[in-house]
Amino acid sequence: MIEKVAIIGAGISGLSFGYQLIKNNHHNFTIYESTSRCGGVISTHSDSKYLYEEGPNTFSISDKRTLQMINDLNLEIVYPLDSSKARYILRNNEPKNIPNSFFSFLTSDFISLTTKFKILKEVFNRKKPLNETESIYDFFERRFNKEFVEYLVNPFIAGTFSGNPKTLSIKHAFPKMYDFENEYKSITKGFIKSKKPPNQIKRSIISFKSGMEELIISLSKLLEKQICLNSKVISIDNVDSKFLLKISINNEIITRVYDKVVVTIPIHKLNELKLTDQDSNDLKNNIVIDYPPLSTITLSYKKKDIPLPINGFGLLVPEIEKKNILGVLYLSSMFDYRAPKDETLFTVFIGGSRQPSLASLSKKEIIKLVKTDLKSIYGIINQPVYVEHKYWPQSIPQYSLDYQNHLNSLKKIERNLNGLTFTGNYIGGISLENNILNAMKSANKLINYNYE
Ligand SMILES: Cc1cc2nc3c(=O)[nH]c(=O)nc-3n(C[C@H](O)[C@H](O)[C@H](O)COP(=O)(O)OP(=O)(O)OC[C@H]3O[C@@H](n4cnc5c(N)ncnc54)[C@H](O)[C@@H]3O)c2cc1C
Structure with a gap:
């Protein structure tokens, strides 16, 4: 029998958890969301002229179960235009097209001959890591070389984690690469020899006609009866294998009793949520995960005011290029x-x-900083016809070198408070698809459904 469940947070993790419960005919749950809208960091700006994402832009899917969810919600997928195929990395202040196949990569002039040899010889590389908690930087420098890290890995990490490869853990940020090395002694060999996961489909980047918000609107409609907006959970007390939740709804505090609790709120919000079990509360307060600040500037220029046509998916900027910006997404050609x-x-x-x-x-x-870089990279000197700014004071969790300690604390809290589960972008991957699949997996575990 499924028990009464409380889900805290209506971002993609909380909504996907709810979707999976409903899919398995379990309706006895409530999703509490502290703000007046669902979606968390997913937010689409739309007016009579422009449509763009303030949060995640790139919804990359490679798993049947994600596609099934989209189909269940009757959403119509929009695929990127052919004009967005080209991707660029800045090298010597020039956007260089990144070859999109292994062969064209090896024959292009994007990287030096030395690095090409390192890539070809990677299967024979037996260098061991210097310590157990290896960074992304050290891992790729050891397996390839410095140029590989500085011109390929560094910009990629800036574009995904908004992070720094020297402070992120390879084991937690890229578990597949870490496992390939452990199992096959080479990541190239791992890519060739590893078995395709049973639910894997060809990876594609997708969106919806009205942007990512369409996914949120559909999930919210499906979960209409279960969602409580403007409802901030402020404490969780566990008494006689039940959970007592104190919830602040429009400045009124109410208490509700649940059998199971699912926490999907970001780690930096956990300090606002009190656990009355002292050991768990202390463990929770010691989890400190960095979510670095990030700003996005969305600009529109008249095409005639841009010296060179900007076509492709976008540009990533390696740190070594010493620019202000981390990267650019070419929205109108996407x-x-x-x-x-x-x-x-x-x-x-x-x-x-x-x-x-x-x-x-x-x-x-x-x-001003953005315009300086746009002038130096693309030669743009004219003024944009539209500019908007979005500030993320705490953007994306960084899977730091001591990440295992934080995961251990979360696991310990789950053991202390039997029936409480954490799921969110701080466990098992930051991407939207990771969040969706991890939430589904946790939901199935909760209802003892045979998942894998
Ligand atoms: C700027 C930016 C760009 C990104 N770009 C991409 C991208 O291109 N592709 C990609 O795959 N991923 C991207 N990501 C990552 C991805 O968007 C996130 O990992 C994912 O959306 C996180 O979802 P979540 O539900 O785990 O958390 P959140 O979206 O943070 O949702 C948590 C929810 O909990 C609510 N909440 C907090 N405290 C309480 C409380 N006490 N009680 C009740 N509710 C509470 C919050 O209001 C929020 O709605 C990006 C992230 C950011 C910030």
């Missing part, structure tokens, strides 16, 4: 109907772990 036909719309990222102080500057100062 999806149709995102900007007027005679304009080029793009989003620029600034800050993250690389230069956190830049993210927190004023809008005016950030725009």
